[in-house]
Amino acid sequence: MATKALFNSVVNWFIKQRIDQIENFIKNPIETQNGVLFSQLFHGENTDYGKIHGFSSISSYNDFKERVPVVAYEDFEPFIERARKGEKDVFWPGQIKQFAKSSGTTNAKSKFIPISDESLAECHFKAGKDLLSIYANNHPDNTLFLNKNLRLGGSAELYQDFNTKFGDLSAIMIENLPFWVEITTTPSKKTSLMSEWESKLKAIVSEVRNEDVGSLTGVPSWMLVLLQRILADTGQGSISELWPNLEVFFHGGISFKPYREQYRNIIGKDINYYEIYNASEGFFGIQDQSGSDEMLLMLDYGIFYEFIPMDRFDPNNLQAIPLEEVEIGKNYAIVITTNGGLWRYLIGDTVKFTSLNPFRIKISGRTKHYINAFGEELMIDNVEAALEKACEATQAAVSDYTGAPVFMKDGKGGAHEWIFEFCHAPSDMDLFTDVFDNHLKSINSDYEAKRYNNMTLNRPIIHAAKPRLFYTWMSERGKLGGQNKVPRLSNDREYIEPLLKLNLAD
Known part of the structure; x- marks a missing residue:
């Protein structure tokens, strides 16, 4: 009991500290973002990319906007290839040792997204902690920390190429997770990193069926496949019969709307659902209100945001605006500058702002995933x-x-x-x-x-x-x-x- 009380005390202290920090960037969004931008410019000024674009003498956002071009992956790829071959100080200080391989859904060609030590710790891992902090703050009677989290990531291993490693982002994160996360998570690292999907599903079902699962994390479509397999294997009528302490599903990657009723049926009781917005390039948004379909734009993860209005989107003349100029209800393509060394990078997603105080968003689509064959602009x-x-x-x-x-x-x-x-x-x-x-x-x-x-x-x-x-x-x-x-x-x-x-x- 003493150990449990101490653990809860530490967790509650951490939650309070982080909620205070989140409230601070909510109150000071533009100042927070300006701080992120100039911190990144300082870190990048002695890199090759920084020298080419004169980072050291940039003193305002307008300087940054005029000197540094908005780029797609294809524009930035030559720099990434140099870094993949082990070159140091190409676009971020030191050597980038890990790259998230992603083909996305718009291009069959593989993309290799740089994952620096800073982006891993200050963006991806920080977001995971924030997700738990926000949830626990909204649900003080939760039992999240007493049960296992079932994670379902990509089917991937890490591969050695040149002097660096590459693989799915989930593989990179699992490979680098602290030991205490492994204790509270299922399935094991070995099973999570299996590559062949059908074999992996069988192994996951075998491992998790006897665990006490309190939360789920994954993409709705694939998690549903797993839950269906678990019910077929165990013979239970619903997931809540197997895991009575299940209380929340943290989901992202695709819209949850088509799946909501299916989850209600397969779980067999009402649980909480929290949406997240993450990608290989960074972690961008977290649902911060229970029952909402909006996500808080996370402003202190080392990511500086810009936006291109989709009604003015021209691939040959990409003109972005800063956060303070966005409007509610308009479609914007996202441009990011990150602590992974991406500079004014067009990630391909589109969002709409639902609130400007604080800045909350909904994902509206992809810059290449729409139907506009007749001027209908269907997102x-x-x-x-x-x-x-x-x-x-x-x-x-x-x-x-x-x-x-x-x-x-x-x-x-x-x-x-x-x-x-x-x-x-x-x-x-x-x-x-x-x-x-x-x-x-x-x-x-x-x-x-x-x-x-x-x-x-x-x-x-x-x-x-x-x-x-x-x-x-x-x-x-x-x-x-x-x-x-x-x-x-x-x-x-x-x-x-x-x-x-x-x-x-x-």
Whole structure:
């Protein structure tokens, strides 16, 4: 009892200290961000990249904006390749020894994101502690620290290449976690780092079925696959029968909206759900209010934020604005400068601000994942909202989906074509289509204009996928596992064509 009391005392002290720090950057957001920027410039001034762009004589944000270009991965890759080969002081002081390998969902080419000691400790690990602090502060009667956290990361190992290592971010983090995290986490490091997905699932089920799990952490789609396997293996009616102390799911990577009802059913009781916004490039946002669908933009992780309004997004002339100039409700592409050595780097995600005091955000999509073949500017957040309404109206539940344009041909109007994999089929597919279509009209005026009298866009074409279609497709592409995502939207037919073909195959 004395040990438990001491542990709780230490935890509560840490939580209070960190909550005070979070409240400080909430009160002083612009000052906090300016401090981050000039700290990064100081660290980078003697690197090759810093010398090229004159970091040492930058004295204002405008200087920074004028001298340092906004870059995509392809622009920055030559510097990353030099660092991967062991060169020091390329874009961050010293040698970067670890790189997170990520193909993302927009490009088949692998990306190698630098992970410095500072970004690992002051961003990724700090965010993990903050997530627990915020949750515990919001739920003082929690028992989170008395039970295990079930983590589901990517299927990856760390590989040696040149003088550096690379692998999934989750593999890098697991490799570097302090011992006390391993004690409170399941499955083991050995199992978590297994590469072959099916073997890994079996090993995880075997390890975790007899644990007392109090929290889950992972991507909703893949975690659902794991929980379904656990129920099939144990014969339990619900996850809460197996783990009665389960109280929260920390989730990220994709929207939770299509999965909320499925989780309520499989868990068998109401638990808390907290969204996080992280990527290989950094950890950006944490849901700080219970029951909310907004995330607090974390301003003291060594990341300086800029934003490009999507209505002015021009790949040949990327013009960003600072945090103090953003507006509520507009779509922005995110540009980051980090303590991992990324300078004005376009990560490919888009967000909307829901609050400016404090700065809270929702993920709205990807700069390359949208449908705008006819000027309709359809983003992922539009689709998720319409999908939620269609499912409610028809008692349906969707596990995966993708959409693409049908281009005009032979004088016929265009359309949007969708493949939805249902775990509960709609009671009426025509009603599902109408509700989906009408809600898109109600929340997206550009879509509504293009749908008017079917002049440009016809009624959506919706296909029901056969069971495990997306799982099979991802498997064929070598993309099974916790950090791989199904592309939700595309402005061409790159993804939907092979899926349609696979859906018709025996």
